[in-house]
Amino acid sequence: MTYSRDTTAISEITGQAVNTWSEEWQHECEARAVLKMSKEERDRFFNGKKDADGKTIDRGVISIRGLKSAEQIRTTVERMQVARG
Numbered sequence: 006m007t008y009s010r011d012t013t014a015i016s017e018i019t020g021q022a023v024n025t026w027s028e029e030w031q032h033e034c035e036a037r038a039v040l041k042m043s044k045e046e047r048d049r050f051f052n053g054k055k056d057a058d059g060k061t062i063d064r065g066v067i068s069i070r071g072l073k074s075a076e077q078i079r080t081t082v083e084r085m086q087v088a089r090g
Contacts, residue, residue: 018081018088036081051075 013022016033023030039047053065061068067075 018084032077032081033085035078036085039078039082040085051079 012025014025014030015021016023016029017037018033023033039050042050049063049065051065051067053061053068054063056062065075066078
């Protein structure tokens, strides 16, 4: 199958071309989104939110995808912060 547009982009972390359909690119995009969040938004993204009665009203990444996945996101975020200087 051919595409009418380029399906590669330059990784902010490595400086190398990466396929925009790849998991690597997905992780970078997710890391960019997390970096735009405030500390409170990041905490909610990872841990979710409970109401005053302790009932979960918003599940976080840890609950949905598991701790390993959340750690992978955090690692990618850290790598992107280092790459940005």
